[in-house]
Amino acid sequence: MNETEKSNKEIRDSISKTTLKKLIQDFYEQFESETIPHITLPSRTKKNIELNANSDVWVYGDSESMRSAKTVKGATQLLKTSHVVELLMKGHLDQNKSSTLRELYYISENWDIAKFNEQSESDRLIEDLEIITGLQREDFHVRPEENGATLYGPIKIKELTKRGDRTMHCQDEVGEAGYQIPYNVETIKFVEHDAKFIIAIETGGMQDRLIENGFDEKFNAILVHLKGQPARSTRRILKRMNEELKLPVVVFTDGDPWSFRIYASVAYGAIKSAHLSEFMATPAAKFIGVQASDIVEYELSTDKLNDQDIKALESELTDPRFDTPYWKEQINLMLKIGKKAEQQAFAGKGLDYVTDKYLPERLTEMGVI
Amino acid sequence: MVIAEELAKKQKAISIAEFFEKNRQILGFDSGTRSLLTSVKEAVDNALDACEESGILPDIFIKLENTSRTNLTLIVEDNGPGIVKEQIPRVFAKLLYGSRFHAVKQSRGQQGIGISATVLYSQLTSGRPVKIISKIDRDAPAHYFELLINTQTNEPEILVDKIVDWDRTRGTRLELEMEASYVKGRRQSVYEYLKDTAIVNPHARITIIEPDNNRIIFERVTDKQPVQAVEILPHPHGIELGTLMKMLRYCETPRLDSFLRISFSRIGAKTSDEICMKASISPETDPKAITLDEAKRLHEAFKKVKILAPSTDCLSPITEELIRKGMGKEHTVDFIETTTRPASVHNGHPFQVEAGIAYGGNLPKEEKVEILRFANRVPLLYQQGACAITHAIENLNWRTYSLNQPGGSIPIGPAIILVHVASTHIPFTSESKEAIADVPEIISEVELALKDVARRLKNYLSRQDNLEKRREKEEIIYTILPRIAKKVGEILEVPTPDITPIVAKIMRNVFCQRVVRNNGKGCEVEIHFKNHSDSAHHFTFHETLPYSIESPSPEPRKIPVGTQTDYVWKVSLKPGEQKAIIYRLDIALEEAAKLPQLVVEGIQSELVTGAKAVNV
Numbered sequence: 001m002n003e004t005e006k007s008n009k010e011i012r013d014s015i016s017k018t019t020l021k022k023l024i025q026d027f028y029e030q031f032e033s034e035t036i037p038h039i040t041l042p043s044r045t046k047k048n049i050e051l052n053a054n055s056d057v058w059v060y061g062d063s064e065s066m067r068s069a070k071t072v073k074g075a076t077q078l079l080k081t082s083h084v085v086e087l088l089m090k091g092h093l094d095q096n097k098s099s100t101l102r103e104l105y106y107i108s109e110n111w112d113i114a115k116f117n118e119q120s121e122s123d124r125l126i127e128d129l130e131i132i133t134g135l136q137r138e139d140f141h142v143r144p145e146e147n148g149a150t151l152y153g154p155i156k157i158k159e160l161t162k163r164g165d166r167t168m169h170c171q172d173e174v175g176e177a178g179y180q181i182p183y184n185v186e187t188i189k190f191v192e193h194d195a196k197f198i199i200a201i202e203t204g205g206m207q208d209r210l211i212e213n214g215f216d217e218k219f220n221a222i223l224v225h226l227k228g229q230p231a232r233s234t235r236r237i238l239k240r241m242n243e244e245l246k247l248p249v250v251v252f253t254d255g256d257p258w259s260f261r262i263y264a265s266v267a268y269g270a271i272k273s274a275h276l277s278e279f280m281a282t283p284a285a286k287f288i289g290v291q292a293s294d295i296v297e298y299e300l301s302t303d304k305l306n307d308q309d310i311k312a313l314e315s316e317l318t319d320p321r322f323d324t325p326y327w328k329e330q331i332n333l334m335l336k337i338g339k340k341a342e343q344q345a346f347a348g349k350g351l352d353y354v355t356d357k358y359l360p361e362r363l364t365e366m367g368v369i
Numbered sequence: 370m371v372i373a374e375e376l377a378k379k380q381k382a383i384s385i386a387e388f389f390e391k392n393r394q395i396l397g398f399d400s401g402t403r404s405l406l407t408s409v410k411e412a413v414d415n416a417l418d419a420c421e422e423s424g425i426l427p428d429i430f431i432k433l434e435n436t437s438r439t440n441l442t443l444i445v446e447d448n449g450p451g452i453v454k455e456q457i458p459r460v461f462a463k464l465l466y467g468s469r470f471h472a473v474k475q476s477r478g479q480q481g482i483g484i485s486a487t488v489l490y491s492q493l494t495s496g497r498p499v500k501i502i503s504k505i506d507r508d509a510p511a512h513y514f515e516l517l518i519n520t521q522t523n524e525p526e527i528l529v530d531k532i533v534d535w536d537r538t539r540g541t542r543l544e545l546e547m548e549a550s551y552v553k554g555r556r557q558s559v560y561e562y563l564k565d566t567a568i569v570n571p572h573a574r575i576t577i578i579e580p581d582n583n584r585i586i587f588e589r590v591t592d593k594q595p596v597q598a599v600e601i602l603p604h605p606h607g608i609e610l611g612t613l614m615k616m617l618r619y620c621e622t623p624r625l626d627s628f629l630r631i632s633f634s635r636i637g638a639k640t641s642d643e644i645c646m647k648a649s650i651s652p653e654t655d656p657k658a659i660t661l662d663e664a665k666r667l668h669e670a671f672k673k674v675k676i677l678a679p680s681t682d683c684l685s686p687i688t689e690e691l692i693r694k695g696m697g698k699e700h701t702v703d704f705i706e707t708t709t710r711p712a713s714v715h716n717g718h719p720f721q722v723e724a725g726i727a728y729g730g731n732l733p734k735e736e737k738v739e740i741l742r743f744a745n746r747v748p749l750l751y752q753q754g755a756c757a758i759t760h761a762i763e764n765l766n767w768r769t770y771s772l773n774q775p776g777g778s779i780p781i782g783p784a785i786i787l788v789h790v791a792s793t794h795i796p797f798t799s800e801s802k803e804a805i806a807d808v809p810e811i812i813s814e815v816e817l818a819l820k821d822v823a824r825r826l827k828n829y830l831s832r833q834d835n836l837e838k839r840r841e842k843e844e845i846i847y848t849i850l851p852r853i854a855k856k857v858g859e860i861l862e863v864p865t866p867d868i869t870p871i872v873a874k875i876m877r878n879v880f881c882q883r884v885v886r887n888n889g890k891g892c893e894v895e896i897h898f899k900n901h902s903d904s905a906h907h908f909t910f911h912e913t914l915p916y917s918i919e920s921p922s923p924e925p926r927k928i929p930v931g932t933q934t935d936y937v938w939k940v941s942l943k944p945g946e947q948k949a950i951i952y953r954l955d956i957a958l959e960e961a962a963k964l965p966q967l968v969v970e971g972i973q974s975e976l977v978t979g980a981k982a983v984n985v
Contacts, residue, residue, distance in 0.1 A: 032866060035871070072844050113852070
């Protein structure tokens with residue numbers, strides 16, 4: 001790390017610290033002005049996300065919720081917030097240390113009544129702090145437990161690691177498992193590439209199938225594994241490649257309501273982290289499939305929709321992110337046929353079917369190749 | 370009563386076995402599960418009735434054994450008065466013997482066809498005789514019988530009749546094998562029936578040994594016997610034509626008017642004459658000679674003449690206290706309220722309604738409330754939807770009593786509703802006697818009883834709610850808020866901020882605070898009051914000081930107290946209002962720091978923050 005980078009980091013840390021301190025300062029002033037301590041933040045619900053016309057992604061709207069010490073729940077939240085802020089300021093930023101989301105949850109064991117009951121609660125509080133401060137968890141030195149998923153394809157990148165720069169080609173110089181996306185993708189520089197498009201894939205099995213069948217070489221495609229609901233770093237690198245390299249992004253998932261949501265979080269942003277949509281969503285990403293209409297057209301083997309699936313589809317009909325004629329049609333069709341299908345269902349027609357027939361047909365249809 | 374006559378008629382024409390086959394469903398023997406339940410019910414009802422009549426605290430023991438893939442052996446033992454030797458064969462092996470059809474008295478037995486039907490069922494499905502042991506006294510011998518019913522003649526056939534050793538002081542034991550199945554985990558089961566029976570008979574101990582040898586004891590919770598039901602004469606308004614005719618035929622008085630006076634309650638000389646006149650029959654007519662047509666006129670006349678309602682002291686309610694004990698023993702709950710309504714009358718029959726509601730504890734929160742229906746202390750397990758009790762529950766608007774009620778049906782919540790209807794005649798919807806008919810008088814009494822207990826539930830819940838709110842606020846102000854303040858101070862590296870003004874706000878209290886400032890020569894003192902509550906407060910404020918105060922505003926009353934002076938102000942604060950008292954003290958700031966705590970008088974201490982409340 002050179003001197004400029006080092007001092008850049010110091011400046012960033014100092015901004016983070018001031019921002020966090022401001023929050024506690026607010027509490028202090030509320031006490032002094034005889035106001036019951038509280039914080040306000042946008043409601044993080046489906047009802048309160050709206051399309052930002054400039055960036056074309058879904059962000060939180062104006063509806064706010066207040067967390068106040070008037071109730072035990074609110075007061076406990078504020079106490080937890082104070083504890084977390086103290087840890088971030090004095091344990092992380094002052095000491096130049098970091099913890100993972102999971103570690104943070106365990107650290108709270110010592111906080112008596114301010115201790116978190118489960119990790120989802122501390123994860124959520126970190127997201128709240130991101131929203132309140134306008135910063136990202138990396139600014140608080142908080143890391144996710146796992147790194148991002150993997151990437152494979154005709155692109156050469158340079159990663160600034162803690163042990164110096166590493167440059168590698170993600171097809172020729174990596175193993176079969178591909179290149180591991182780090183949790184902070186801001187450290188990556190794209191050196192050069194021969195890619196025509198990026199295909200983001202829900203399951204590892206399907207990514208392996210495409211690699212084995214040489215799909216990346218044949219079509220000059222970068223394969224990005226989403227690993228279910230994609231991690232922030234995965235979404236961020238997709239957005240960066242899309243914007244910086246002007247590569248089209250297509251998303252290939254199972255054909256079920258949960259996979260529709262995976263696509264939505266790649267393209268439009270997640271409801272849970274809409275404050276980061278502008279940073280992570282790729283509005284240009286297109287959905288390849290498995291579409292409800294593919295289930296019919298390609299006569300895929302299917303499973304019946306269960307009660308949760310149906311509920312999820314019905315909920316999507318009221319989700320503003322799915323409020324387009326295309327999605328209304330797909331969702332209603334799936335409800336009508338009452339069936340869902342996995343990506344792997346194409347194997348029923350032979351192992352090469354997906355790479356030789358389905359994907360080329362769909363990519364042509366979508367004008368990508 | 371209709372069934373009795375039908376049975377009697379048919380008995381001559383067809384064998385009772387044939388009759389039984391045709392009416393299995395009415396008699397309660399349509400499936401293996403139901404047959405067992407009916408059998409247990411007949412045996413237990415008999416045992417409870419017998420104990421009650423003899424003033425014995427019942428101790429009932431039930432054992433079920435698997436005898437084959439399809440058959441069970443049922444053993445029921447009680448500590449009742451026993452049955453005299455001569456009667457044993459007929460009680461158990463003659464259909465309809467000793468039935469209670471004509472007794473006008475509240476009894477469990479009104480509900481069943483009798484234990485002999487169970488014996489017949491056992492005999493038809495297993496081919497085996499019933500085995501009886503009965504003993505009437507410590508020193509009396511124990512008689513052992515093996516009996517079959519002659520299905521052609523409806524007479525007992527005695528296979529074995531001997532004296533045996535039995536280590537009980539008295540009681541009856543019967544053993545029957547039958548085609549039956551024992552199920553658990555649903556409402557219509559032997560287990561549920563016994564549990565419910567135990568609730569309304571808290572003076573009984575009931576033990577059951579299930580086929581897998583699991584022993585369950587429903588323990589007695591009181592030694593208090595239920596009040597004995599008294600037998601009364603039938604009331605003219607409650608009599609059916611057929612019964613009237615039978616009474617006329619078997620009557621032993623030579624004159625109609627005296628027959629009316631002797632056979633019915635609430636008929637005196639004047640009323641009997643009036644009835645005869647209205648029926649256009651001479652009071653001197655021989656009752657045995659009354660024709661069907663005359664009987665009909667007589668029956669009509671009962672309705673035209675004004676007759677006092679029947680006396681209601683013949684009923685035996687469970688009582689509020691015992692229902693409470695009964696409900697409390699089978700469930701862990703937070704709250705039980707019970708009520709016993711005054712007796713009332715339907716169609717000439719006295720009846721009385723009791724209700725209980727249990728709430729909280731480990732009852733399921735999101736399910737429909739459990740309804741326990743009882744008629745003359747017998748649990749009703751089938752046909753809940755057809756019963757007047759259920760209809761009365763559905764008629765009530767439970768939302769006003771703090772329970773959810775989606776779609777205006779049975780409410781939802783952690784509660785059990787118990788309703789007991791006691792009567793000399795329970796109007797059932799059908800012969801299976803599982804649902805009480807929608808008689809308006811009964812529905813209205815059930816509703817009144819439910820409203821009574823529901824109102825008390827509502828009060829309890831709103832009290833709990835207030836306590837919960839209070840407790841929540843206390844947790845905030847004593848536990849959480851001080852920690853937030855401390856943490857904020859630590860992070861910012863400043864002294865911990867004062868939380869008392871906020872405490873007053875959260876508690877919606879009157880907040881009092883003394884602010885002292887140095888003005889160069891001495892101290893300016895300001896006393897701040899702010900009313901955070903919704904109501905006005907009037908109180909007096911005291912400063913008892915060893916100093917004399919300068920230029921106070923407003924002016925206080927001064928009361929010398931030894932070497933000190935008590936300065937007294939009257940303070941009135943409207944909701945949300947704030948006021949201040951100011952004065953000067955000629956002392957140094959350090960000394961002012963030692964000023965005594967603020968004292969207010971005439972306001973409850975829990976309504977004030979920042980001052981000590983005294984009441985003189």
